[in-house]
Amino acid sequence: MRVVIAEDNVLLSAGVELLLASKGIEVAAVATDGPGFVAAVLRHRPDVTIVDVRLPPAFRDEGVRAAIQARRSRPGLPVLVLSQYVERVYARELLADGGGAVGYLLKDRVARVSEFVTALRSVAAGGTVMDPDVVEQLMSGRDRLVDALTAREREVLALMAQGHGNATIARRLVITENAVHKHVGNVFAKLGLPPDEGGHRRVLAVLAYLDSER
Template identity: 60%
Template sequence: MRVVIAEDSVLLRAGVQSLLADVGIETAAAVDNGDDLLVAIREHHPDLVIADVRMPPTFTDEGLRAALAARKEIPGLPVLVVSQYVEGSYAVDLIAEGTSGVGYLLKERVADVADFLESVRRVAGGGSAIDPDVVAQMLSRSKDPLDALTARETEVLGLMAQGLSNAAIAKSLVVTQGAVENHISNIFAKLGLEASRDENRRIRAVLTYLDSTAVRA
C-alpha cells in the first residue's frame, strides 16, 4: 500500500510515517499544505490519502477541501481525514457522496496504534472509519440549513449578517477578496439560493442565518 500524508505538524507527520513504515506501508509523499497535497496525489496516485483538516495558510479547512477536490478528480480515492476537534460539518462534507473509502478520526485516536492502523486498512479497502465522537455530534445536530456550511462559510455568513462588504470580510478574516467571493458562492449553492431578478440572494442568505441562529438561541 502507498499513501500520501498531509499534516503541517512535523512531529505528527513523521510519527504517522514511522507507524506506517513499521507495518510495511509506504509513504509516497508527505506534505504540509493543501496545494502540495493535490500535486502529490496527481503525481503518485496513492492507495490512500491521510490528511489533516486544518493546514496553512488559514488553518480552517484547507486539508479537507484538498481531499474533497482530489476525490472529484479521482472518484473513489480513499481518504482518511484527521482533526484535532469534533467538527461535524466537515464530516458531513466528507461523506456527502457516500461512505465508501472515507474516514474521519480525531487525532487522539492516532495514539491507539492498533485502532489507527485498522482504520487505515479499512478505508484503503473501500470501507469507512468515522470517529464515534463525530458520529454522536452528527446525530445530535438538528436539521438546520446552516448545517450544510463549513465552519468558515458560517463565519463569512455571520459577517455578512453584520453588514460587512466582501472587502471588509476579507480584511477581517485576513484572506483575499476572491476567497470571500468563493465562500459566498458556496453559501448560496448550499442554501439553495439561485440567482433571481426579483430577490437579493445576499439578503436571503442573511435572513436564513438570522432565522437559524434565533432558533438555536
C-alpha cells in the same frame, strides 16, 4: 499499501510515517499544504491518503477542500481525515458523494495504533469510518430521523458509522448476524434508503443523520 499524507506539523507527520513503516505501509509523500497534497496524489497515485483538516495558510478547512479536490480528480480516492476537534460539517462534506472510502478520526486516535491502522486499511478498502466521539455527538441530537429508530437500531447505526461490518456488530452487541441484518434493514427503511442503492446504503445512512443535524 502506499499513502500520501497532508500534515504541516512535522513532528506529527514524522511520527505517523514511522508508525506506518512499522506496519509495512509505505509513505510515498508528505505535503504541508493543500496544493502540495493534490499534486502528490496525482503524481504518486496512493492507495489511501491521510489529511489534516486544517492546513496553511489560514488553518481553517484547507485540508478538507484539498481532499475534495483530489477526489474530483481521482474519483473514489480513499481519504482518512484527522481533526483536533469534532467538526461535523467536514465529515458530511466528505461523505456527500456517497461513494465511501472516507474516514474521520480525531488526532488522539493515532496513539491507539491498532485502531488507527485498522481504520486506515478499512478506508483503503472502500469503507467508511467515523470516530466514535463524532458518532456520539451526532447521535445525541433529537430529530425525527433518529427518533424513528429503536434503541437497538440506533446502536447498530452508530457501529455502522464507525465502519463495522455485520459480523463485528453482532459480536459487539452479542446478538446474531441475522438479527443485525434485520436491524440494518429497518434502519435503511426508516431512513428512506431503497434497496436499489446497493452497497452505498451504509454510507447514505450515515449521511442521512449528518444531514438531519444541520
